[in-house]
Amino acid sequence: MIKVIASDMDGTLLGDDHKPAPETLAAVNRACDAGIRFMIATGRNFPGAMAELKDSGLVCDYIVGSGAEVRNPQQQVVAVNPISMELCREIYKEVKNYPLSVTFCTDGDDYKIGTPEEIEESLMLQMHLFFSNLPREELVRTETYQRIIKSTKTVADMDELEAAKVPVYKLFLYSEDKEMLDELKMRLEKNKDIAVASSFPTNLEITDVKAQKGPVLKEYIESLGYTMDEVMVLGDSLNDLSMIEMNFGATVAMANADSEVKSAAKYITKSNTEFGVAYAIDELLKHQRTENE
Template sequence: MIKLIASDLDGTLLNADSEVSAGNAQAIRDAQQAGIEFIVATGRNLPQAKPRLDRHGLKPAYITINGGLVYNETGQIKVHVPLAKERLLRVLDAIDAAGFYCELVIADGVVSNSYTHRLNDMTRAMKHMQPGLTAAEAKAKAEEHIKYLFTKYVTDYRTFLAADPEILKVVVFADGGQAALAPLKQRLLALGGLAVTSSGENNLEINAEDAQKGPALAAYAALKQIPMTEVMAIGDNLNDESMIRMAKYSVAMANAVPQIKALAWRTTGKNTDDGVAQAIHQAILLNQQEEGGERDAVLH
């Protein structure tokens, strides 16, 4: 019996316009009406994630910042795992030595030391989500998008950190993709105590080791007294790996990276084809079949 479904956002629940489709929204309602709880699991912070569900009148729980902060349906924080300052400073040293731009993620926004770099990376993301855009169109969309994101611009990260703000994640960007980022990833992992994942070809996401989607999902499920054998997780990229490994009913998007497809129990449709809705309806059907004593017909 599936009692809880967790879904990633980008490349999973969100379509090419970075929105929740009407089909996916209705499927979430269908799951809730069938007694299945739904939780969003994203690398974004809550102000970036919540409006996309709010527009459909949906009020799920949220795993945000890859597990750095987890909120229940009423917005109460249930899991809280920031980066320790000493380890964060060592992370910044490694990034500086590698020569890459990075951003610091806080509970309600992003801290950046370069508007130019932020715009360039957002433009690349827009182009990736909508390949048909011209360079000028992608840049215009990026400029508009940045206006609605809370970003604190600082001259120097270490000066900013002297006041001991809480940092939940660091995101590193590189034009050369994962091949260019691989040496830095190895150096960061060697520091210990870190989770180093990726939500796209051109980034690394660095959290405290316990701030991962899988452990966060397990912690939230435990609060609800739901075992991981009754959880479905849906994702597409490497920052979804921990929850794909830990949930019994793990589902990869058709557009998922090969590593996630190889781990998953099932593959669903693309994010542009309401793949999450397909997976949700399969979960509802599985529960119906189990209640009717026909579980094996769905599982096999």
């Protein structure tokens, strides 16, 4: 019997407006009323996750930063898996050989190396991940852009980043040049101390090898007394693959998921714009009611 549901956010729990639909929240509440524990498992950091969930009324556990931080329903940090500064320097040395802007994601603000002008331009490019059809003058007025620009700090170099004494959870890279990203990914994957995944075809996300959604979720649910066969996971992108390819009780890919994620999943639900999480939850609840009769 499924006792825990863990869901990705972007492309999964959230619609294309990056908000959880009322239909989805209602289904999550039905699951919680049935005694199921709900968890978020996202590449966002905690402030980034809460920016979209703050008005949802959800009370849940949080696996954020792709597994770099875990919080309980009281929003207390219970586990962290940051990237050491030594490893950050090693990764950055490799990455800076490419024409890429690097975002160092932390438990709060993000950090970028470069001039304010360079960073503003890189953020504009990055915004196309969320609002691909908006012209520049409208992009800068969006709530998402305003939040990102306010939470992004400029540093001159790695020494200044180290002096800030912040835990680096993830390095985020963006480029429209997918061939270049593929080449860089192959080079980075030679380093067995890191994990390289992506939320979109045009980005890479680099974490400590211990900070992956699947293994972190397994360790956390077992610490709470659950077993893997009591867990359902939902996701759509390659940074969800570490959950989907593990032997949890039910592994569910969205209809809009990456083909590799779909191939690894035990089940396929509807797309995020068709309330696929709600559909999967209701099918689960129906199945478990039938089993109990």
